[in-house]
Amino acid sequence: MKVYIGADHRGIDFKSTIKTIVGELGYAVEDVGTNSTASCDYPVIAQKVARGVLSAEGSRGILVCMSGIGQSIAANKVDGIRAALCYNTEAAxxxxxxxxxxxxxxxxxxxxxxxxxxxxxxxLTTPFEGGRHERRINLIRDMEQGKVLNSNP
Structure with missing residues (x-):
């Protein structure tokens, strides 16, 4: 599995640590930037990671910024991306x-x-449960395609 990693200027220190962790776990790493503390626009980084994830079946992405909120919003604008802001292991x-x-x-x-x-x-190691969750993922896909969802019974 390849893991695309990106951070804005407020996340580059974390990004370096993450690259090491991911590599030590045996995954291929692709760093899409930034590599500078100069202010940069996080949507550019989020889109690079998202496109990388979509380009290679089974790949994943990790994004970092100061709060994580901006990167989450930006990445989730890319159809097919399900970006989750996680502050702890249970959320992950x-x-x-x-x-x-x-x-x-x-x-x-x-x-x-x-x-x-x-x-x-x-x-990186937790599998998707499927089942009722698969139905909900399919509804999200329908939303991405502009479909109007039926209300719950």
Whole structure:
């Protein structure tokens, strides 16, 4: 599995640590930037990671910014991306089991650096449960295609 990794200027220190963790877990890493502390626009980074994930079957992405919120919003604008902002290991596990998240978004301010290795390991190794969750993922796909969803009974 290839993991596309990107961060804005507020996440580059975390990104370096993440690259090491992902590599030590045995995954291929592609760093899409930034590599500078100069202010940059996070949507550009989010789109690069999202396109990378969509270009290679089974690949995943990890994004970092100060809060994680901007990267989440930007990445989720790309059809086919299910980016999950996770501040802890439980959220990371659920994002995979229930939402089949293909992009993990992290906050360089709110995620404990000591939890980072376990959070990333859990997110990369937790399988999607399918079942009722698959139906919901399909509804999200329908939304991306502009379909109007029927209301719940």
């Amino acid at each position: 596990r659920l994002s995979r089991e229930h939402n089949n998240a293909n992009v993990l978004v992290l906050s360089s301010k709110f995620v404990d650096p000591d939890e980072l290795p376990e959070l990333i390991r859990i997110w």
